[in-house]
Amino acid sequence: MSAPPAVVLLSGGLDSSTCLALAARDGFEVSALSFRYGQRHTSELDAAARIAAGAGVARHVLIDIDLGSVGGSALTDDTIEVPKGRDAAAMSADIPVTYVPARNTVFLSFALAWAEVLGSSDLFIGVNALDYSGYPDCRPEFIAAYETMANLATRAGVEGRRLTIHTPLLELTKAEIIALGTGLGIDYSETISCYEADDAGLACGECDACVLRRKGFADAGITDPTRYRGGA
Amino acid sequence: MSAPPAVVLLSGGLDSSTCLALAARDGFEVSALSFRYGQRHTSELDAAARIAAGAGVARHVLIDIDLGSVGGSALTDDTIEVPKGRDAAAMSADIPVTYVPARNTVFLSFALAWAEVLGSSDLFIGVNALDYSGYPDCRPEFIAAYETMANLATRAGVEGRRLTIHTPLLELTKAEIIALGTGLGIDYSETISCYEADDAGLACGECDACVLRRKGFADAGITDPTRYRGGA
Numbered sequence: 210m211s212a213p214p215a216v217v218l219l220s221g222g223l224d225s226s227t228c229l230a231l232a233a234r235d236g237f238e239v240s241a242l243s244f245r246y247g248q249r250h251t252s253e254l255d256a257a258a259r260i261a262a263g264a265g266v267a268r269h270v271l272i273d274i275d276l277g278s279v280g281g282s283a284l285t286d287d288t289i290e291v292p293k294g295r296d297a298a299a300m301s302a303d304i305p306v307t308y309v310p311a312r313n314t315v316f317l318s319f320a321l322a323w324a325e326v327l328g329s330s331d332l333f334i335g336v337n338a339l340d341y342s343g344y345p346d347c348r349p350e351f352i353a354a355y356e357t358m359a360n361l362a363t364r365a366g367v368e369g370r371r372l373t374i375h376t377p378l379l380e381l382t383k384a385e386i387i388a389l390g391t392g393l394g395i396d397y398s399e400t401i402s403c404y405e406a407d408d409a410g411l412a413c414g415e416c417d418a419c420v421l422r423r424k425g426f427a428d429a430g431i432t433d434p435t436r437y438r439g440g441a
Numbered sequence: 442m443s444a445p446p447a448v449v450l451l452s453g454g455l456d457s458s459t460c461l462a463l464a465a466r467d468g469f470e471v472s473a474l475s476f477r478y479g480q481r482h483t484s485e486l487d488a489a490a491r492i493a494a495g496a497g498v499a500r501h502v503l504i505d506i507d508l509g510s511v512g513g514s515a516l517t518d519d520t521i522e523v524p525k526g527r528d529a530a531a532m533s534a535d536i537p538v539t540y541v542p543a544r545n546t547v548f549l550s551f552a553l554a555w556a557e558v559l560g561s562s563d564l565f566i567g568v569n570a571l572d573y574s575g576y577p578d579c580r581p582e583f584i585a586a587y588e589t590m591a592n593l594a595t596r597a598g599v600e601g602r603r604l605t606i607h608t609p610l611l612e613l614t615k616a617e618i619i620a621l622g623t624g625l626g627i628d629y630s631e632t633i634s635c636y637e638a639d640d641a642g643l644a645c646g647e648c649d650a651c652v653l654r655r656k657g658f659a660d661a662g663i664t665d666p667t668r669y670r671g672g673a
Contacts, residue, residue: 272507273506274505275506309554310555310557310558310596311550311554311557311595314550314553314554314591314594315551315554317550318543318546318547318549319547321542322508322542322544323542325543326542345594345595345598346595348593351594354586354589354590355590355594357586357589358546358590359546361578361580361582361586362545362578362586362587363542363577364542367577
C-alpha cells in the first residue's frame with residue numbers, strides 16, 4: 210500500500226520542522242506548504258526549503274499571500290516593535306504584538322485547499338499550546354473547531370471522507386519537542402525560529418521566539434546549535 | 442453612535458453586491474474585501490471596484506492570493522473546461538468543476554484577519570444554499586461551523602467579543618435576491634457573474650453562473666440588464 214498523502218505546514222522553524230519529521234515517521238507521504246506572508250525576514254523560507262529537501266518530501270510549495278495588507282502585527286508591520294528580553298512568564302500574560310491576526314486560520318485554509326486537490330485527508334500543523342498560550346489560534350479548542358469546520362468545507366465532507374488536523378506537538382514543552390526531534394535526527398541548526406533573523410539566518414537571541422528556544426535546549430540538556438549574531 | 446464596522450466579501454458578482462448593499466442598509470460601516478486569486482478573468486474585479494465606490498464603502502482592499510498554485514478548479518486552471526449550456530437541475534446534481542477547493546474558507550479567513558485588525562465583529566458573505574447546493578462551502582452547516590471556529594481563532598474570542606458571520610442571501614432564490622437588490626437601487630448591469638466574462642465585462646450567457654442569473658431575472662419578472670457578448 211502506498212503512503213497516504215499528508216499536507217504539512219512548514220515555516221522553517223523548530224516546531225514545524227519537528228512536525229514534518231513526525232509526519233514522515235508515521236508513514237505519510239509529505240507535501241510541505243510554506244508562505245511568504247509579509248514576514249520581516251525570509252531566511253526562514255530558505256530554512257524551510259532546506260528542511261523539506263533534507264526530509265525528502267514529495268513536494269514543497271511556497272505560496273505568496275498578502276497578510277501585510279491587513280496589518281496589525283509586529284511580524285508583518287515594521288512600525289510595530291518586536292519585544293526583546295522578556296522571560297517566558299511575561300510572554301504568557303497577554304496576546305503579544307507578534308501575534309499575526311488569524312494567521313493559523315489562513316494557513317490551514319490553504320492547506321485544506323491543497324489537501325482537497327491532492328486527495329489528502331491529513332493535515333499537520335506544529336502548534337503548541339504550552340509555549341504559545343498567548344496566541345488564540347494555538348489552543349486545542351481552536352484546532353478542534355477548525356477540524357469540524359474543515360469537514361464541512363470541502364468535497365471530503367460531502368463524500369464522507371474524514372479529514373484530520375494532526376497537532377503532534379500540541380501538549381509538549383519546548384524541551385520535549387527538542388528531545389523528540391533530536392531523537393529523529395533533526396539538525397536544528399538548520400531551523401530558524403527568530404522573529405528578526407538576518408539574511409544569513411543568524412538569530413537575535415533576544416526576541417520571544419529566541420528566548421523560548423534557548424530555554425528549550427537548556428531544559429532538554431541538549432547543546433543549543435542555533436547560530437546567533439555575534440556568536441552569543 | 443458611529444456605525445459598527447463590518448467586513449464584506451465582494452467578488453463583483455450579483456450576490457456579493459447585493460450582500461454589500463444589505464450590510465450598508467443595516468447600518469454597518471462597510472470595508473469591502475476582494476481577491477485576485479487566479480480566476481480566469483479579472484473584469485469582475487473592475488466591477489467590484491465600481492460597486493464599492495458606488496456604494497460609498499469606507500475602504501476596499503484587493504488581496505492577491507495564489508489559489509492557482511494548488512489548482513483543482515476550472516476557474517483557476519485553464520486546462521479544465523467550464524461547462525456550458527447546463528440547466529439548473531443538472532448543476533445541482535454534483536460538485537461542479539467550477540468549485541474552487543476551500544475558496545470560501547480561504548476568503549473568510551482573510552476577512553477574519555482584517556476584521557480583527559479593524560476591530561469588527563461582523564463579517565458578511567453572499568453565499569446562497571439554494572442555487573449553489575453543489576458547493577460544500579455554501580451550505581448553512583459550513584457557515585455555522587466557520588463562525589464557531591472564528592470565535593476561537595482570534596482576540597475577539599479570547600476577549601469575549603462575539604463574531605457573527607452574516608449570510609443574508611443564504612435561503613433566498615436568485616429571483617428573490619434580484620428583487621431585493623433592485624428594491625435597494627442596485628444597478629445589476631455593473632455586476633459580473635459570468636465565469637468567462639471578457640476584458641470588457643461582457644458575459645458568455647452559457648456557463649452555469651450565466652444560466653442561473655438569467656433565470657433569476659426571468660423568474661423575478663425583471664428585465665435582465667446583463668451585457669452579453671453578441672447582445673444575446
